[in-house]
Amino acid sequence: MSDFEPRIVAFLCSWCSYTGADLAGTSRKKYRSNIIPIRVMCSGRVDPEWILKAFRDGADGVLVCGCHPGDCHYINGNHKTLGRYPVVRRMLAQFGIHPDRYRLEWVSAAEGDRYAKVVDAMIDTVRALGPLRWKDRLAAATDTLADARS
Amino acid sequence: MPRIGVFVCHCGSNIGSVVHVPEVVQFASGLPGVVHAAEHKYMCSDPGQEMIRQAIREHGLERVVVASCSPLMHEATFRKTCEEAGLNGFLFQMANIREQVSWVTEDKARATKKAMAVVQAAVHRVVGHVPLQVGTVPVTPATLVIGGGVAGIEAALQVASSGTRVHLVEREPSIGGHMARFDKTFPTLDCAACILTPKMVQANTHPMITVHAWSEVVEVSGFVGSFKVRIHHKATYVDHQKCTGCGACLQKCPQRKIPSEFDYGMMNRRAIYIPFAQAVPNKPIIDREHCQWFQAGKCRICEKVCEAKAIDYDQDPAGWTEEVEVGNIIVASGMKVMQPTDMKHLGYGRLPDVYTGIEFERLCHASGPTEGHIVCKTGGVVKAGGRPPKAIALVHCIGSRDQQHHAYCSRVCCMYALKYAHLVKEHVPGCEVYDFYIDMRCFGKGYEEFYNRLLREDVRFVRGKVAEVTDAALYPGEDGRMVVRVEDTLVGAVRRIPVDMVVLCSALEPAEGAKALAQTLHMGCSSDGFYLERHPKLAPVSTASAGIFVAGCCQGPKDIPDSVAQGAAAAAQALAMIMKGQVEVEPTTAHVIDDLCSGCQICIPLCPYEAIHRDEARRKAYVEPALCKGCGTCVGACPSGALQQWGFDDTQILAELEGILAAR
Amino acid sequence: MRTYAYFPGCSLKATATPYETSLLDVAGALDVEFRELDDWNCCGATAYFSIRETLSHAISARNLAIAEKGGLDLVAPCSACYLGLSKTNHYLQEFPELKRRVDGALAAGGLAYGGSVRVRHALEVFVQDVGIDAIEDRVRKPLDDLKVAGYAGCQMVRPYGFDDAEVPVVLDRLTAALGGTPVDFPLASRCCGGAQVMTNQPVALAMCRELLACAEGRKADVIVTTCPLCHMNLDLFQGKVNAAFGTSFHIPVVFFTQLMALAFGLQRTGIDKNIVPASPTLAGLMAG
C-alpha cells in the first residue's frame, strides 16, 4: 500500500484558510500534491452533501478548513461548520468510513506553515487508511440477477 | 456546452520552472468544451491580457479560465480583461497553480499533474457560470475613528482636514492614548506632551471632528458605504455642555485615595476626576463606585462648589447611546502593555521596585508619582523623596520573543530601554545602569545612532536573558537589594548583579477587548490577536472587510512614527473612498429559489447580518441583497436547496468537485 | 478510608527510612491507606532518562502497568520517583513511537499499560485529597513559634507538579495548618544540586550553600523538604558545605511528614536520626 497516492479534496474558506494556503505558497512551504482545494467564501457554505459526494465519487479524504472559532470573517459561519462536523463524522463511521477521512481544521490567514502541516498530516492519515474506492466496492457489494443465477 | 478558453501562465519561472506548462495547455485543450488553450510568460502583463481579449473575440469564447496565481491576487484583473473583450467578468474562473501548486510542490511531475486537476476543476466549474453584475453603493461622507491614541488622532485630523465629518471614539475619559503617559520620546528625546497635546486640542476643537470620549462602539451594522454605528456614552454625571473645566470640584472631593488608572495605581485621584492635567476633553467625570454620594448617600460637595451647575447625579447610570452613520471606519484601538505577573521568577508584584516599562515611564514623568525623580519606594509606596537607586536593571524581551508568551518582537522595547538608560544617567548621578538584552534592534531613523550614543554614556550592556530576579542574598553587597541572575553570553558566565530597581520591558499585547471589537466589526485577527491587514506589504492598512482600515498598534506593535504614518495612510484610503462617492459590492450573495422554499425558517437565525427575513404573506424566506455579505452559510444549511449563492451555486461547486475527481 | 497504591522507591527503603515510617504513621493518623505496589522496581531516577530513553521509560512503565491492575492512584513520596513516573505517563501519551517500543518491552514481561494511572505525590494527596482542614483538625501539638522554610525542590513542581513552579505555596499552607510559621523562602523551587553531589561535588555544595544561606538569612528554625535527595544534600552534606565555604550553618532538615508526625503527637518522628541536630525550638517541641 506504500505506493498508494490518496486523493484528497479540501474545501477552504476564502478569508482565512485559502489565504493561509496561499501564504504557504508565498513562503514556499512544501507539502505533498495529493490535495486539491476548492475555494468557498466561508466554511459554513460547505454542505455535507458535498462531502458524501466526494467520498462516493472517488475522494479518499475530505478536508474542510475555516477560520478559528471567534475569528470568522462572517462572525460565526464556522460555528455552523463545527456544529455539523461531529455528527457527520459519526454518520460516516456508521457507513464504515473511518471518521479521520473527514477532518475539520482551523487555519488562519497567518498560518501558512500550519496549513502545510495539516495537509501533510491528513495525507499521512489517509495513506495509512488506504484507498476508499467507494464506487467500486459498492458495485462489488451489490448483487444482481446474474449473480443470483450463477 | 459553452465555448471555453483556457490560458495558462508561466509567471516567469514561478510556475513554469515547476509545472510543465505546455503539457497543461495540451491537456486543457482536450477537455470538453475547450475550444482554445494558450500559454503566456506573464498572463497579467499587458500583452498577456491582450492575448486573452483577442482570443475571446477571435474564438467567440463564452467562458474563460486563467490558470496562474491565486484568485485573491488577480481575479479582479482578469475579470476586467474579460469585460474589456465584452464578456461578463463572472463567466471567468481562475485556477490557482502558483500559490497552491508550483510554489508548494517539490516534484515537477506531481506539480504538473496537480495543475491539470486544478485546471480541469475550473473548466468543469466555469460551464455553469452565469453573468453577474457588480453593484455599487453610495458612500456616506463621514468616517468613524475608533481609538484616540496618536494614530487615531492623526487619522481623524487628516480626514477632517478635507472637510469630511469624523467621529472619534475613545473609551477612556481623555484622548491621548499611551503616548499621553510618556515623558520623552526616543530617539530625539523630545517631550511627548509637548508634541502630542497640541494635536489632542486640535482634534477636540476641529469643527469637523466630534470627539466621543468615555464612549465605546457597541454595535456596527450595515456595510461599506453606510455603516450604522451605535456609540455608547458612559455616564459622566457631569454635564459637559455646562462644565467650564474650572477644576473646583476636583479640589474639594473628599475621596482622595482612589488608585489612578492613568498612573497604574501609583498615584491617587479623587472620585470626581480628570485623568491627567492635559486631558482632552478637560472635563471631569464622577467615578460612581467610589463617590460618597452614590455609595453612602451623602456629600454632594462637588455640586455645591460647581458654579456652572454642571454636576448631574441623575444621569442614567447606564449612560446613553447614539447612532451615527459613516461611510467607512478606521480602527486605531491600540495595545496594552503585558502585565508580567505570571513570570514570578522576575519578582513583579512580589518584590518592591520592580516596574514594567510603562510604569517606569510615569516614574520619569514630572507629573508622575515621584514628580519625575527616579527613586526607590518608601515603605512600599512610590513617592517623591525616596532613596535614589544605586543600580538599575533594564530587562528586555519580557514576554516578547518568548515561546512561552509571544513569539513576536514588540519593536519598541530596545529603544525605550535605551531612552530610560539615558534618563537614569541624566537624573540619577552615579547610578549604574545594566541593560540586559538578547539582540539590540535599532532599526529606525536615528535609532542606531542613539544606541551608539548610549554606548558612550557608560551603560553596562549585558547580552543575556535574565533568569531570575531574587531577594535571596548570598554575597556581601546583596543584602537588602535585588539580585539579577543572568547568563552573560558574551562573557560565557553566570552572573549575579545586585540592583535596587528593575524595569521589565514587557511585551505590547492586543488591547483589552480587541477580540470583542474585532467581532463587532467582523474583521479578522492574526494568531497573536492583532488585527489582520489585507496584505502585509501591499495593503498594510486595509482589512479583509471592505471599508474598514487599521492604524497603529492594534495591527501590531509599533513606535510613534509608524503609528502616525499608518494613521495618515488609513485616512488617505478612507478619503479616497469618500471622494469617489461610491464603492463596488460583490454580487456573490445568497438568493431564494421561490418554488422550492417551504418557509422552514432554518436559515433565518443563521444569518449574522439579519439579511434573511420571512415574507409572511408568501411564507417564504427572502434575502436582502444589500445586507447579504455572501458567506453562503444559509445556503449550506438549507435542507431543500432552495437557497443558492450566486457564483457559488451547488451545481458549480459540484462540477468543480467532479472535475477534481475526474482527473488522473 | 482513602486507599492508594504506594510506590516507596529505593530511598525510602534505605537512606530515608524515617521518611517512610513517618509517612505511613501520618497516613494512618489521617485514615489513609498506602498499599505497597507488588514487585515494584527502581523508578530509573532522573539521570537514566537522559541515557537510555526506551529502557528508562520501560522500567518506569512496568511500575505503572502493575499499578494499573489495581485501579488506584499511584502515590510516590520521593520527588524523583514522582517525576520519573509522571514523565513516563506523559511521554507514552505524547509519543506513539516510544509507546510502541515500551509496549513491546512490557509485553515481553507479560504486562500491558493502558495509560490510566494517575501519579500523585504524597504531599499532594495529603493536602488536596485529605485536605488542609482535616490535617489541622488532627494537630495535637501545634508547632508554636517554629519558623519553617518550605523547600519544595525542583522535581515535585517542574514540569508536571501540582504547585506553582516558581513560587510554591503548598508547604507553607501545610506549615501554617500545623501551627508553625512559614518564612519567606524565595529559593523554594531552586535545585539542591541533586546527584551532582556524587559526581561534581563543588557545584552541588555551592548550590546547597545558597539554599542554606537563604534559610538562615530568613531565620528559619528548620527546612522542610519533600524529597530524599534534597534531604540528603542539605542534611548529610551540611558539614561539607561549612567546611568548603567557611560557613557555620546548623539548620535541621526534615521531611514534611516528620513535621506532621510531630504536630500530630505521634511517637516515631525519626527526627533524631538526622545528622544535623535539632535546633532549640525544634528540640523543645520534640521534648514537649
Add this chain to the structure above:
Amino acid sequence: MAEKLRLGLYWAASCGGCEIAVLEIGDRILDLIQVADIVFWPCVMDFKYDDVRAMPDGHIDVVLFNGAIRNSENESIARLLRQKCKVLVAFGSCAVEGGIPALANLYALQSLMARAFTESESTVNPAGTVPAPGHHVPEGEIELPVIYRTVRRLQDVVPVDYFMPGCPPTEKQIWAVLQAIVAGALPPVGSHVGCGDRSVCDECKREKRQVRIERFHRPHEIVPEEGWCLLEQGIVCMGSATRSGCEARCLDANQPCRGCYGPAGRSMDQGAATLSAVGSMIAADSIEKAEQILRDFVDPAGTVYRFGMSNSLLVRRLDE
C-alpha cells in the same frame, strides 16, 4: 366504448402497508373497476407469474410497484413487469428509495441472517438452520429466491416512469393519481406524483421561534410543546428536508417527520441535508460543545436515512 385500462399491482420487499393504502380508497374501488381491469394483484387475488409471462409485451397499461429490491425474485418480477407494462410507477417509499428494508444496508448480510435466524431472543433454532436458495426435499428440488446483500430501489434495476413516495402514500393522493391515470393526465415521465414540490414544513402547522438547539431528545423522552416546531424543541424532525405531500400527518400526531417522502427540492441526499440543517442549528461555539450537544442525537444514519438509504449517496455500509 374504448377498451378498459389494464392495471397491475405488485409488492416486492415491503410490509404490505401500501396494498392496504390502496384499499383505503374504499368504495371508490368500484368506480375504478368501471374503467379499469386489474390484471395482476397477487396480494388480493390469485394470479400466477406465468399468467403475466403469457401476456404480450406492453399489455398492462400501468403497474403500481411497491417494495424495494431485496432478492432475486423482486428483481426478476420487476424486470418482467417492466416488459409487460407501458407505465411503471414506483409506489411507496420502499420502491422509490429503499424504505425501511434498506436500513439493512447498514449491516452485513451474514450478521442479519444470524440475528434473524439464530440470535434473536424469540428464536429457537439449535440446529442453526438458515434459508438456502436450493434445497432437496423428498418431493424434489425446491428453490428460494437469493437474498441480496444490498437493498436497492426499483429504479436501480429497471427504468421507472413515475415515483410516488410515502410510507404509505396517502389515500387522498392515491385516488388523485388513479384518477390522473384513468384520465391520461399524468405529468411528464420521470416526475414524482402524489406529492408536493416543497418540504413538509410547508404543510406543517407548528410555529417556528428561531431558537437554537441546546439538547436533543428522542420522541419518547419528552412531551413536546403543542404547536411549536419539534426540531426547535430538540427532537430530530426531518420535515425541512423531506418532500411535502403527506399534509404533515406525523407532526399532527406529535411525532417528528421521519422523511418517508424522500429529499425535498434540489437536495441530492436527504440525510446530509438534514444533518446540515440540524448541525447549523445547535448552540455550539466549539467542536467540543457541539460534540456534547450532538451526543444525544443517537444513531444519525438510522435516523436520517430511515426511509432513504438506497436513495442516499453512499447507499450502504462498506467495511474498510
